[in-house]
Amino acid sequence: MSSAFTTTVLQITTGSTETVTDLTPDCQQFLARAASGRDGLLNIFVPHATAGIAVLETGAGSDDDLLATLHTLLPADNRWQHRHGTPGHGRDHVLPALVPPHATLPVIAGSLELGTWQSVCLVDTNTSNTNRSVRLSFLGQ
Template sequence: MADAFTTRTIDIATGSKETVHDLTAACAAFLRDAANGRDGLLNVFVPHATAGIAIIETGSGSDHDLLSVLQDLLPDEEDRWRHRHGTPGHGRDHVLPAFVPPHATLPVIGGNLELGTWQSVLLVDTNVDNPRRQVRLSFLG
């Protein structure tokens, strides 16, 4: 039972602009070590109050569309937000996890992440004040 749960934290450089960072390859690499061909669940969690995890298509512009929609829904106008520290409009970053949650739990079959054909696991970070993020990957199986 000791190998039923395995967890690892990875560091991601997000830089100083809004970003969508693809975590799919890192999830697959983690599962190669942790799942060892077993079925189970992968939980992806970002322990930050201003970032989230999304499962969407990338590479066709959807990642940029997501950032555009978030900008429309949560504009970075300073006078709109009561939470006012950091760069102007930073209050929006603290609302982001209500729209893009800080976690996702995904099925693992035979040690492989079971995503749909065009799905990717993404870190969504609109907070330009934090250039580095941590993501915790946990396998239960």
């Protein structure tokens, strides 16, 4: 029988551009091993001060719309008090207040319970840090 709590860490390379990376296939693969047909919760957590987790539609432009919205709300300019790194990097440290570094989602019979168009995504606007860790944790009965 599987453990009530199982966790793993993904290593994601986001590259040198702002990205929305779909983690849904990784979540599904993890749950295939960890949940074994059980009900529970999947927690997705990115332990970085400049990245977040979002649940949104991808592939139809919503991921690009999210990045455009973040550019409008958090311009990459010199207004930020946090000034180390690339110009406008202070905005990257504000990102997790708008796109939190975690999400907890229901798992039913071992499958992630998402809506038709929903995906689990890593949102990363920090082009100076291209390597991200994402912790997936399943808590189930």
